[in-house]
Amino acid sequence: MAVAAPSATIRSFSAAMSPSRRLRERMIVRSTGPSVVPILTNLQNTCTTPLPVLRRVADSMTADLRAGLAQEGSSDLKMILSYVDSLPTGDEKGIFYALDLGGTNFRVLRVQLGGKDKRVIDSEFEQVTIPQELMFGTSEELFDFIAMRLANFARKEGGRLHLPNGRKGEIGFTFSFPIKQTSIDSGTLIKWTKGFAVSGTAGKDVVACLNESMERQGVEMHVSALLGHLLGQGTGMMM
Secondary structure, three states: OOOOOHHHHHHHHHHHOOHHHHHHHHHHHHHOOHHHHHHHHHHHHHHOOOHHHHHHHHHHHHHHHHHHHHOOOOOOOOEEEOOOOOOOOOOOEEEEEEEEEOOOEEEEEEEEEEHHHHOEEEEEEEEEEOOHHHHOOEHHHHHHHHHHHHHHHHHOOOOOOOOOOOOOEEEEEEEEEEEEEEEOOEEEEOOOOOOOOOEOOOOOEHHHHHHHHHHHOOOOEEEEEEEEEOOOOEEEOOO
């Protein structure tokens, strides 16, 4: 069996390529040649932001963030306090719930944590579509429906959560509508958006509305943390 020499193989392959492809191959070879290295090096040096400039930018942003948190209107960055003054340690163990009301759907989540060794042992979630009539109903009707579906979801737990007598389970509540948050577990509704026009809620504490509905539906939980949203503004945290 005859074996073609490497140079012959290359010539045969090159002849088989279309003229446009051979041109592209030559351009690639030329673009990565030694003469391009100084150009790329110069471009890198020119575009690199000096470290002192980066520090000044970071300091300026920090100052604007603090000013926005300290007093409304004192900064171009609109900020609101999040009231979060501590973060998880990783040692958390047990079953935790979360509720996310973000629009025409809401989601409930259950996660079992095993600390730093086992981390997330198990998690389940359910997404529920809110009936359109409730988007134009009363506050009590909407939150009772949410609490009822939360109760159904919690029943699927299978008795894995055992709390001392008199103690309720804790749930985190994400409420993606404009509110004025007043503490880690309270916030006043400013207005409904995303097609909602629920009556009897404006100016009320949305956490209190949910807690009352959970109590009516026999859900042994209470909201321990609220994550709110203020349209057109960010959230900040001062430690």
